[in-house]
Amino acid sequence: MLIxxxxxxxxxxxxxxxRSNEFGHLIAAGRGRDVPVVVPTQFHLTEDRRALLHLARPNPIWTAIDENPMVLLSVAGDWAYIPGAWKILPGEGDPAMGVPTTYYAAVQLVCRARVVTDAEGKAAILRRQIERLDHDLVDPVRHERRFPGIRGLELTIEKIDGKFKYGGNADAAHREHISRLLRERNAPGDAAARERLARGLHQADPL
Structure with a gap:
């Protein structure tokens, strides 16, 4: 992506x-394909920069990974549409001449995939992937008879590309103006975008 x-x-x-948005798209290019295989999936990001997940055995991504173990895990969120008029300060000019945009955060992780097929390895991945989300989780080993229907994936991160597009090329006055308008609109995603704006302005609290 352009950064x-x-x-x-x-x-x-x-x-x-x-880590705060552990759901994204796993993309496997394979070899010689017209289009890559793209799988929406929940995953768990470990402290040692690995992503752990499991997928159904019939998933077409396994063939693509066999062809080429290098994959991309893509996560995006915290987005908000910014009308063009918001980018013109009061008295600065014609609001109709403002250029609209979308604020968003996006991270793409280039990873090397390792397929996990043994029962113990699958159970370990299931524990790490689910236990933080489900405090009543039954030990996955109790479902071992279902394990042949899934495979585990361990993705070792080799490259990180992060983009936080929140008006970083605009001055503080324009960004503060947009933050106030986001607060007034209060649409889904606006609070997260305001928080990102505040971080970019190096302020302790959201504007």
Whole structure:
């Protein structure tokens, strides 16, 4: 993806975003395909920069991974539409001449995939992937008879590309103006976008 210098996120911030949004698209290019295989999936990001997940055995992604173990895990969120008129300060000019945009965060992780087929390995992945979300989780081993229907995946991150597109090329006055308008509109995604704006302005609290 295109990342301008003013939108670039460092690796720590990018991984923090992924950990708070552990659902994305796993993309496997394979070899010689017209289009890649794209699978929406929940996953767990470990502290040692691995993503763990499981998928059904009939999933077409396994063939693509056999062809080429390099995959892309893509996560995006915290988005908000910014009308063009919002980008013109009061008295600055004709609001109709403002250029609309969308604010969003996106992280793409280039990973090397390792397929996990043994029962113990599958159980370990299921525990890590689900236990944080389900405190009443029954030990996955109790469902071992169902394990032949799934495979596990361990994705080792080799490259991190993070983009936080929140008006980083605009001055503080314009960004504060947009933050106030986001607060007034209060549509889904606006609060998260305002928080991102505040971080970019190096303020302790959201505007």
């Amino acid at each position: 301008h210098p003013w939108d670039a996120a460092d690796e720590d911030a990018s991984l923090d975003f992924v």
